[in-house]
Structure formats: structure tokens, C-alpha cells
Amino acid sequence: MHPDIVIVGAGIAGASAAAMLSRQAKVVLLEREDQPGYHATGRSAAQFAESYGNAPVRALTAASRAFFENPPEGFCEAPLLSPRGALFIARADQLAALDAFYRELSADFPAIERLDAADARRMVPILRSDYLAGAVLDPASADIDVHALHQGFLRLFRQWGGILRLNSDVCSLRRKAGVWHIGLACGEVLQSPVIVNAGGAWAGEIARLADASPIGMTPKRRSVALIAPPAGCVIDGWPLVVDADEEFYFKPDAGQVLISPADETPSPPTDARPEEWDIALAVDRVQRAADLPVRRINHSWAGLRTFSDDKTPVIGWDKQAEGFFWLAGQGGYGVQTAPAIAELTTALIAGTALPAALRDYGIDPADTDPARFS
Numbered sequence: 162m163h164p165d166i167v168i169v170g171a172g173i174a175g176a177s178a179a180a181m182l183s184r185q186a187k188v189v190l191l192e193r194e195d196q197p198g199y200h201a202t203g204r205s206a207a208q209f210a211e212s213y214g215n216a217p218v219r220a221l222t223a224a225s226r227a228f229f230e231n232p233p234e235g236f237c238e239a240p241l242l243s244p245r246g247a248l249f250i251a252r253a254d255q256l257a258a259l260d261a262f263y264r265e266l267s268a269d270f271p272a273i274e275r276l277d278a279a280d281a282r283r284m285v286p287i288l289r290s291d292y293l294a295g296a297v298l299d300p301a302s303a304d305i306d307v308h309a310l311h312q313g314f315l316r317l318f319r320q321w322g323g324i325l326r327l328n329s330d331v332c333s334l335r336r337k338a339g340v341w342h343i344g345l346a347c348g349e350v351l352q353s354p355v356i357v358n359a360g361g362a363w364a365g366e367i368a369r370l371a372d373a374s375p376i377g378m379t380p381k382r383r384s385v386a387l388i389a390p391p392a393g394c395v396i397d398g399w400p401l402v403v404d405a406d407e408e409f410y411f412k413p414d415a416g417q418v419l420i421s422p423a424d425e426t427p428s429p430p431t432d433a434r435p436e437e438w439d440i441a442l443a444v445d446r447v448q449r450a451a452d453l454p455v456r457r458i459n460h461s462w463a464g465l466r467t468f469s470d471d472k473t474p475v476i477g478w479d480k481q482a483e484g485f486f487w488l489a490g491q492g493g494y495g496v497q498t499a500p501a502i503a504e505l506t507t508a509l510i511a512g513t514a515l516p517a518a519l520r521d522y523g524i525d526p527a528d529t530d531p532a533r534f535s
């Protein structure tokens with residue numbers, strides 16, 4: 162096999178870039194697991210919020226909205242986004258930080274609203290009056306159908322002639338005469354001039370195999386649990402409720418309530434599992450803010466959100482290893498930013514100008530360039 166581009170990792174980053182690149186190049190997408198999306202992509206909280214993350218992340222999210230709202234014909238059967246506002250809540254001692262957050266966001270997002278405690282409690286009646294002092298509402302936030310998004314990209318990829326290979330564990334990378342020799346655990350070796358590192362939590366390991374720049378990539382575990390809704394409550398219309406310091410969040414999820422302690426525990430790259438302690442922390446933190454009885458945990462899981470040192474994704478050519486492209490460090494925003502990041506990746510690999518749709522949102526390739534760490 163002699164593809165133009167080999168992408169390692171078939172999570173949302175690899176799948177979206179593969180779909181867009183395969184319009185103009187022969188692309189092979191390699192995935193170690195027997196199903197794509199087994200790691201971070203299949204474990205997210207599925208939220209789209211332009212108000213979340215640092216400025217480059219917010220720009221990438223805003224630039225992705227058009228794709229979510231108008232995907233290509235036949236991409237999916239139902240809308241990719243369903244309205245679900247994001248309500249950032251604060252105790253009295255968090256109000257100064259909440260107001261600073263509101264001032265920063267309202268310049269870019271005029272729809273953002275500052276609510277008093279009574280307004281916020283009308284939206285989510287279980288919030289405790291002795292806890293809540295104020296809130297900020299991002300009404301344009303939404304739930305993402307992550308499965309449909311991921312499958313839509315994989316379908317597009319196959320339609321344009323791309324090849325997805327599962328059970329394909331990349332274990333060696335050697336550059337010889339301008340070509341990458343990509344060794345798989347089964348013994349097979351593929352050749353390609355370009356390799357894209359979309360390995361999620363394993364991005365640092367893949368870079369080491371290629372002798373690429375030693376950019377810090379820290380996988381951090383985040384845990385989530387599902388519990389029954391409070392008896393007699395209609396929860397479907399609740400927004401995502403997030404603590405102003407991001408120490409917990411909860412939201413409706415298919416008739417249940419999804420809770421998280423918003424943990425960020427550094428971890429080696431692995432098949433992450435939730436710790437009992439973190440789930441207990443989620444229950445404790447949510448119950449301080451809301452009257453939410455928890456009789457049992459119906460289901461829990463954890464996944465790794467992988468961050469660079471400045472919490473901005475790393476997208477671009479490596480300065481040390483020729484033909485090695487970084488598509489990593491999407492942290493807790495990899496689903497909501499996937500369409501714009503895939504377009505940015507396609508432009509950078511093809512060497513073409515940044516599409517106007519990205520430039521208009523102020524996206525600057527220098528912000529995500531791996532060279533910023535050298």
C-alpha cells in the first residue's frame with residue numbers, strides 16, 4: 162500500500178481529517194482498536210459550547226458551527242446539534258470570577274446572559290437557594306450527536322475512496338529517502354510520505370516513535386456517571402449546569418442525569434476507568450449545589466482528555482521530523498472543534514490558503530503551530 166497520507170488514530174480527530182483530506186489524496190486511516198471511537202471520542206459529554214475553552218478553542222468551535230448546522234447532503238439522518246443551553250453557576254464567593262467571565266464572553270457572544278439566582282432557579286429548580294448567588298447562560302450551546310458525527314465522517318471518507326484499517330497498531334516509524342515506513346504490530350509495513358498523528362492520549366508516544374519534537378502532551382482522566390432524575394421532575398429542558406470554577410457539572414442525558422466532578426487527573430495513555438473516589442466526589446459536589454438524591458450509580462465511565470502545555474490544540478507540521486503532522490491536544494473540546502480543525506489540517510497539509518470561513522473567525526495557524534513550543 163502506498164497512500165499519500167497515513168493517519169494514525171480513528172477517533173473524531175483522525176476521522177474528520179481523513180474525510181476532508183480524502184477528497185484530494187489517497188488516505189489510509191489506521192486504528193489500533195477493533196472499533197473506531199473506542200477511546201475519548203466515545204466517552205465525551207457531547208456538549209457544544211462556544212463559550213468553553215481559551216480564545217483559540219472558542220474560535221475553532223464557533224467556526225465549526227456552520228458544519229454542525231449544515232452538514233453535507235447524506236451526512237446524517239437527524240440534526241447533529243440539539244439545543245441545550247450552558248448555565249455557569251456561582252456561589253457568592255465566586256461572583257467576581259463569574260462577572261469577569263461574563264465580561265470577557267459578552268464582547269464576542271452578545272447572546273450570553275447574566276442571570277440572578279432566581280432566574281437560574283426557574284430554569285433548574287433543584288438548584289439550592291442557600292448555594293446559588295448568580296449565573297451566566299450561554300443559550301446557543303447544544304448537545305452533539307457524537308456517534309452520528311463520527312460515523313458521518315467515516316462514511317464520507319469511504320465514499321471518497323479512503324481506507325479504514327482497524328486492529329492496526331502502529332509500533333514503529335522510520336523515515337527513509339523522504340518516505341515514512343510505518344510498522345504495524347502484525348509485522349506489515351506501510352509506506353507514505355506523510356503521517357498524521359491523531360493518536361489522542363497516545364500522541365506523545367507516536368511522536369517519540371517518529372523522533373519528532375518532544376512536545377508535552379498530558380492525558381488527564383475525566384469521570385462521568387449516570388443517575389436517575391429526581392422523582393417527579395421533568396428534566397429534558399434543563400441546560401448543562403457547570404460550576405463557575407469547573408469543579409463539577411451535570412446535564413440531562415437520555416432521561417437520566419449525567420454528573421461529573423470535572424476531574425483532570427494526569428494519567429498515562431490507557432483504557433481509562435473511573436475511580437470510585439471520583440464518582441463519590443461528583444455526587445458530593447453536585448449535592449452541595451442541587452437537591453439531587455442519588456440512590457445508585459446506574460453507569461459510570463472515564464476517558465482521557467489530552468492537553469498541550471498551553472491547553473491549545475497542536476495542529477501543524479513538526480519542525481524536526483519531515484512529513485510528520487500533529488493533530489493532537491484537543492483536550493476537552495475535540496468533538497465541538499472537529500470540523501474546523503479538520504479544515505485547518507487539510508489547508509496546512511495541502512499548502513493552500515486558510516479558507517475564508519476559518520479566517521473570518523480569527524483562526525490563526527500560529528496559535529496551534531507545534532513550533533510555538535520550540
Ligand SMILES: Cc1cc2nc3c(=O)[nH]c(=O)nc-3n(C[C@H](O)[C@H](O)[C@H](O)COP(=O)(O)OP(=O)(O)OC[C@H]3O[C@@H](n4cnc5c(N)ncnc54)[C@H](O)[C@@H]3O)c2cc1C
Pocket residue numbers: 169170171172173174175191192193194197198199200201202203204205206207208209329330331332359360361362363367383384385463464465466467489491492493494495496497498
Ligand atoms: C468525559 C469526557 C467528556 C468530554 N466532553 C466533551 C464535550 O462535551 N465536548 C467536546 O467537544 N469534547 C469533549 N471531550 C473531549 C473529546 O472527547 C476529545 O477531545 C476527542 O474525543 C479527542 O479525539 P481524538 O480523536 O483526538 O482522540 P481519541 O478519540 O482518543 O482517538 C485516538 C485514537 O488513536 C488510536 N491510537 C493511538 N495510538 C495508536 C497507534 N499507535 N496505532 C493505531 N492507533 C492508535 C486510539 O486507539 C484511539 O482510538 C470529553 C472527553 C471526555 C473523556
